[in-house]
Amino acid sequence: IKDHYDVVIIGSGGAGLTSAIQAYELGLKPVILEKMDKIGGNTTRASSGMNAAETSIQLDHKIVDSFEDFYDETFVGGGKKNNPELLKFFTEHSVLAIDWLSHHGIKLDDLTITGGMKTMRTHRPSSLAPIGGYLVTELLKYIAKYRIPLFSGIKVSELLTEKGHIIGIKADAQKEYVIKTKAVVLATGGFGAGKDLLAKYRSDLLNLRTTNQPGATGDGISLAQSVGAKLVDMDQVQVHPTVQQDTPHAFLIGEAVRGEGAILVNNSGLRFVNELDTRKNVTKAIDDLGGTGAYLIFDSNIRKRVKAIEFYDHVGLVETGQTITELSDRINIDPKVLDNTVKNWNIIVRNHDDNDFGRTTGMERDVSNGPFYAIHIAPAVHYTMGGVVINHKTQVLNKDEQIIKGLFAAGEVAGGLHGNNRIGGNSIAETIVFGRQAGQQVFKYIQG
Ligand code: ADP
Structure with a gap:
């Protein structure tokens, strides 16, 4: 591990891998740190697919869909509590995320449907295999091809700031690492396996089992909070x-x-x-x-x-x-x-x-x-809808809704997109849409 990278990406699920690939393709030098031995987070467990509207795949299946329907059905499904700014960006960029995947040889040519939608909008591999494993395997091929450093078994424990902007992180493995960086992407996932946060926000659910991997403990939430980030919808936990x-x-x-x-x-x-x-x-x-x-x-x-x-x-x-x-x-x-x-x-x-x-x-x-x-x-x-407040550029906001310079968040760690209920197939889409966005916005930020 070097002592400096352009951007430190915390977490190796769909959001982390995607933002790393996007940042690299724009010319940055990212590093991905994953606390578990296993790569891929909850993303590897995703099974249904990836929602997107107005895709050419839908047209191949003679399905005419619209951004409006995608927005409206997600909004109704989310109890009309979804953050409109995030939802608008999401519903209008998911098709581009499908194209981006396709451009990288990752094909989601079959369609299915999940609860709360009126038309087939859930894209999945034509092998009909679960999407998560396929996606992580395929994204990892780019991590390998680009030689993007990815370290597992390293847990990020602290964000370092100076005058309110990010300057580095601390991480623990057998020893402590201090890494300097201009930007951090929180791609740490949710807290479906985080007993402490569940006890705080939804103690009524503590007796239920979880579908989550054991590392889904909401570390990103406390890391963001330690530098002043605002949280939203923390009591909105999805029971599958x-x-x-x-x-x-x-x-x-x-x-x-x-x-x-x-x-x-x-x-x-x-x-x-x-x-x-x-x-x-x-x-x-x-x-x-x-x-x-x-x-x-x-x-x-x-x-x-x-x-x-x-x-x-x-x-x-x-x-x-x-x-x-x-x-x-x-x-x-x-x-x-x-x-x-x-x-x-x-x-x-x-x-x-x-x-x-x-x-x-x-x-x-x-x-x-x-x-x-x-x-x-x-x-x-199954899923925690709440989390860190971001804008559609994935910039993390503080309690005064001001940007915390250099801090970005994408995927389940961010709150607001899903309102009080996430629609199946929107989680994978969120990781790719906002993972790409984080990679792009980090690039713009570092360019100055
Ligand atoms: P998303 O779907 O939003 O990409 P995932 O659950 O698939 O989220 O992936 C999040 C990853 O982040 C998991 O593999 C998790 O173990 C990892 N992670 C969580 N907290 C930390 C931390 N403090 N340091 C490093 N990795 C972390």
Whole structure:
């Protein structure tokens, strides 16, 4: 590790890797510091995809979308609490982020849908594999190609300032490092695994499991606060509705499973919610069942559309039946009830008319082609909408809404974009849109 870099990027998830690549391509010398041994943060766990509107990929699929719809649906899904400046920039630049990825050989040519959107806007690899692993692997190829230094197992513990602007950082590994730099990008992710911050802002969630990697403890929040940054929406924590947690690890069962056609049933085998309502609303409906969770039910056609299910099955999370009756036996549900629910659902799909719960999306295929599958799920802590206040240039703001010179933040560490509920597929998009922006704005800042 050298004692000076143009910009220190803290965190190796989607936001950190993207801002490093962008900064390098503009001629800067960045370094990425990652506290965990493992690279990629929560980004590696992302499964659904990346939302963007007005893309050529959508047109290839004959889908005409608009920035306005992307904005409006995200705003409604976020309880109209989203920061309009960030949301506007985000919805109008996501298509450019898709182009940027494509320009780097990272192709998201397939489309799916997640809760809270009316049209297919969630871009994913045509292999139908989870997006996170693919993205991190592909971005790391550029980190290697450009020889951008990336150190893991090094935790940034302090931001150094002089007259209110950033001049360096301190980091700890086996020894302490002091690195001089003009700019820092906080790309440290959220605090979904941060018991201290959860205790402070949402103690009611402390008994829930989390889908997050153990390093998601919100370090960026305290680092930013130590230099005067303002925080926003810290009590807005997303609980993801469909997490398999009957084993020691909590596995998020991506929204694409529902987006491609799965339904949710309660312990009696009855549907109880529009499965593609927002995460907030689906979670509430599952909680209202009384704490025993629910089952995702789907067939082999739906399974083929989501590669991750192979993995879920491999680790023993999926129950299988050649018929609905056999599946019902496996999950202790009255076969007559489940059979009736599925038959009824298939009529709803045929008529595209869900009188029961008003579902309008993820109805391209019914549940009729055996074998049939069930996954037991329950809600778990997933994402922290709150965080450091930034403007659309990713500059971190202080309590007087003034820029803290040299400090930038991108990705989950920043608050405000998602309001009180993040739409699935917006997190990956956020890391690329604002990761690129951070790289560009650092460049402008250093140029002076
Ligand atoms: P995003 O999706 O916003 O890019 P991720 O969760 O994917 O966020 O990545 C954030 C990364 O930042 C994680 O790998 C996490 O371990 C790392 N990180 C968090 N705090 C620190 C810190 N103090 N020093 C170095 N790395 C950190």
